[in-house]
Amino acid sequence: MCLAIPGKIIEVNDQLDATFRTAKVSFGGIMKVINLCMVPDAVIGDFVMVHVGCAISKVDEEEANKVFSYLQNMGEVEL
Amino acid sequence: MKYLTEYRNPELVQELAREIRRITTKPWTLMEICGGQTHSLVKNGLLDILPGNISMVHGPGCPVCVTSVSIIDEAVFLAGLPGVILCSYGDMLRVPGSSKSLLDAKSTGADVRILYSPLEAVQLAKENPGKQVVFFAVGFETTAPANALSVVQADQLQLDNYSILSSHVLVPPAMEAILSDENNTIDAFLAAGHVCTIMGIEEYYPIAEKYKCPVVITGFEPVDLLQGILMAVTQLENGQYRVDNQYARSVQPEGNIRAQHTIKTVFDKSDRIWRGIGNIPQSGYEVKDRFKKFNARQKFTINIPVAQENAACISGDIMKGLKKPKQCPNFGTLCKPEHPLGAPMVSSEGACAAYYHYQNADNSLA
């Protein structure tokens, strides 16, 4: 139930009032219209986590990459 | 897809499992809170690659599993009223109430619809002014902003035919209830990544401190889960108890302030009865008085007797981490997904259904 999946913002509909503002979001090519009111600073090209029709966070690219550098270094890193 | 496939990389998964094995010197019991994490652990066979001295127990983070029989009965009652369209997330339909499920109500003529989002229910209300649309608002903190937003939207649209039946539950009070149980054996928690995406991580500091229990905020993919386990075991082996954030790509320490604001606009904290566990004080959300015209409990007269839970189901012990699904005498015999005795056999996020569908899952409790 709490699953949220990442999708990429393709288009933002700015004509709507903040509560109703939406974006077209691509989930691996499948498009859905998603409410943007809780992630107002998200722009085209951003990845957002989407849950039951609402974007709930922007995916932080730097943090996303950190996980992998952590894992790559795991052998040498003192845990 | 970017940000998804990388986290399913089998080599990384194996490497993490090796590292967990390497650093583990003692037996530890870890609980993942979230049903989505339970599902991912079982489905991806992660329980089988953990060392034998790490036992994963499966927490109460499946809203379908913890919604009380009485609330299911309320939903069934509302669905049966003339002119009502009862909308719900799909998983809720098959959960047995005291005599009927929503699916039973639907098969006898009630207008019960499965929706993906509460915002679709608002749209449905707008398009059907002659009907009363009720959304069955179940879920944890992750789902609360969307459910609250549906009320804000309905208010702005001045709809008088939309309401929600709130069954909202909150994670931190449930963790406290589990940790303060005298039989509790949990050494560390994997906290639910999307709950924290909304609420932030601050609520967990006092819990880690008070119970000397590491809490690692964790994502949902195999790499996330194993890294979360590795971070928790690292703390345990070093005698530490901190709040760590494995899922920083989605979780900001302060959470999503706007989402929190939407929740606070619409909901007040309230006591909540959890199926199988009982009442946990201040562990739920109810619609504020200010929005009472959108509260199905205030809008309709719901006149039904208090329901009893099925005594044959031991889901409470499972969700408190005291038992595993296969220790239930009814598992796979009297209780199967086709005819569930308890809610954890219904939802794919319920521990019993997850173990049933992926039969190899064992990871026995010692």
Ligand code: SF4
């Ligand atoms: S197997 Fe069925 S009866 Fe047993 S705990 Fe799970 S849901 Fe309840």
